[in-house]
Amino acid sequence: MHLSRIELDLRTARAPYQWHKALWELFPDRPEDERDFLFRLEAAVPGRPALVLLQSRSAPQDGSTRARILAMRTFEPNLANGQELRFRLLANPVRAIKDAGGRLRAAKQANGQALVKSCRVPLLKDEQQLDWLNRKFAGAAEVLAATAANGEPLHFRKPEQPPGKIVPCTFDGVLRVVDSTRLLELLAQGIGPAKAFGCGLLSLARP
Template sequence: MTIHLTRIVPDPRSSDARRDARSAVDTHRRLMSLFPQHTGLDPRAHFGVLYRTDDTPTGPHLLLQSTHQPDLTQLPPTYGTALTRPLDPLLDALRPGLTIRFRCVASPVRKPGATTRALYNLPAVVALNGAAADEWWLRQADKAGLKVLSLHSTPLDAARGTRSSHNDGHKQRINHQRARFDGTAAIIDPNQLHTAITTGIGRGKAYGCGLLTIAPTRTTHP
């Protein structure tokens, strides 16, 4: 199974690109339009679609990962530029002891038990920040077969948007708190890391959270 990584550089003059940038739901819809339609209840999971927005000196870039090659002709002609490349050479080179750089924009949360929620009047899902978010990431990295050597976390704006229910058309607000985790790590288990890369980490995978990218420490970040 080939994993594809696509970088989309939106043109700031494109009204479509500007509209998508304001809503995680609209970005999700735009990216899913690049894949075959009518593929079941969860096309995002079916095509292994994960994405995030990276801020760069030239403006925001969309990084899209998928197990099916996206049809970039479905982007509006003035949307921007896009290029897809396979990740297989990178994934095939994973081995224990290799030192890598990593980046992941994720939604760090915890889910208190029913007793704790009732005692402290907590919601079902509690967003984490600061040291608690770092600890969350260290646990996720361990599950992903990584030993973190250095870590820098940055709080980001939440992924927000409004979507309609498929059943009754009811409007649902999307709000996933996000943080970006950057650092270096040593690979302990390549199979666990491969799984984490292909399936994503944490909540909000449809809305710009969970994509883990890596690069050997001797190269620039993907």
């Protein structure tokens, strides 16, 4: 895998959905491929480019007018069961609820029957967020200590869809590796939804 520090021009990539599109420009000639990178906005100061941490299977290439590579290195994590590590994760902790109250329009199946939709609602309390974190790490790592801090809501709009909002949460703490193979899978795949909006990148470091 490759880990890169990217400078992102927020004047031309203002919204979360545009961040993803700008970073995708660092992987040219792949318009039909699925995204194989994760990213996290590390610092953003009004009037200046934002700093982004980018993790990808293939190496990014300079050439985008909106994103510039500042540094890049390859890394192959070597984890061992029982090992204790510090971690950071910017995630979108949510839970799915059914539209029991009819607030969403029911979709129609091919047989004409109504299909009750579900929607995601953010988890905003520390206890809920930490429970979500433990469920995501289950079978891969044991969370020994963690804090959760809510960030500013991110508003976005996808083409032909109503406006959306996510409430990102930064988790910092210490974990113990339970299954190194499974934890490496989480590291590569990312954790939780909203990866296209800068969530899901797990960072690990020795104490």
